Amino acid sequence: MAKKSRTKSRPQPVAEGEVGPRQPCPCGSGKRYKACHGAAGGAPAPFVNRPFEGLPSECDVVAMRELVPAATAELTLKDSDRKVVLCSLLPMAVPAMVRNSGEIWLGLQVQHNFGDPARDLGAVLEKALESEAGLIGLTDPPGEGPRLQDLVTGDALSVTVHDGFDFWVADVEDEDERAAFTASLEHANAAAMPTARLTTVDSAYWTNVGSKEHLRWVMPEPEDQLLDALARLHAAGKDVLVEGSRFVGMFRAHGLLAPVWDLPVGTGPEALEEPAERFAADLKTALADDSDLTAEERSARSGLANRQVTIR
Incomplete structure (x- = not known):
């Protein structure tokens, strides 16, 4: 044998x-x-690799789902004047809730995952549009329904970053109703790290995690092109935002890359505005450069590719 x-x-x-x-x-x-x-x-x-493609401010939506503790942005529906607010997180991580005012709040950070979060959001939005008030769940795959992109319109979102989750109950006057959210509110506020969205560039978020600060910047460019451009800037020493900062790698989330910088404690978001704007201009130039990478740039690209962490 x-x-x-x-x-x-x-x-x-x-x-x-x-x-x-x-x-x-x-x-x-x-x-x-x-x-x-x-x-x-x-x-x-x-599985949909880039589920939020086609949504207004796709990069901000990815950031709100994966990186930002507390943020909101109002959506505009195609076929309704109902007010819909996209939220990073809702009480108990529910997918949606219909307020007593009739407003619909959609949650991005949820416990379920059926392969396409945009289709999940479309399903819960349709359920919410048919509901008068209360929490909206999603316990089964949504099937062949509309995705959120099919239901909303507009070019950009106006994102508001909150210090915590007190906005959950800001308009609630009934004491019993406020008390129902107390445990979730206290837990969420305790976990929320100070965060701010930069104003000079799109989809860049500063955060303070206590021992250090970070800048996490979700970018829409195709991965290969973006890696080439970042490698050119890294090799040229143009990826240092402020003294003591360091470009440490990237997250990959929902088909997009989010470069990450470590920052010295005490930097704050204001000090990053001008350097981030300058970096964005340098990045645009690097993205337009279609020449072959030099040996140093290829080495930098390899190092950057090895410092990617896929979170979704």
Whole structure:
């Protein structure tokens, strides 16, 4: 009888930007990709790599879902004048709630994940439009319904970053109703880190985590182009925002990259406004450069690619 080969099969190389079979599934389930959306017929729903593409201020929506503790932005519906507010987080992480005023609040940071958060949002918005008041849940996959992009219009969102979650009850006068949110409110406020959105550039958020400060900046450019441009700036020493700051890597979330800088404690958001605006101008120039990368720039690109963390 023939002996079994003792040579173990080597893992196949993974192309840049793709997810390897043993890596965590980008859907956020906590499973390996091969046991989740990478499994033949085993995925709970088709995984959408860039689910918020086509929404107004896509980069801000990604930031509100993954990076920003407390923020809101009003949406404009295509076929209704009903007021809809997109929120980073709602009490108990519910997908939506209809206020006594008739306003609809949609939550981005939720506990479920059915493969396409934009379709999930579309489903809960449709349920909320049919409800008079109360919390709106989503316990089953939404099926073939409209995505949020299909229901809203506009080019940009006006994002308001809050110090905490007191906005949940700011217009609630009934003491019993306010008390119902007390536990969720206290827990959420305790976990909320000070955060601010920069005004000179889009989708860049400063945050203070206590031991240090960060700038996290969600960018819309295709990954390969953005990595080339960031590598050019890194090799040229043009990615230092303020003295003592350091470009440390990137998050990959919902198909977009979010470069991250470590900042000295005490920097604050105001000190970043002019440097961020300058960096954005340098980045635009680097993105327009289609020449081959130099050896130093290729080395910088490789280092940056190795410092990516996929969070969704």
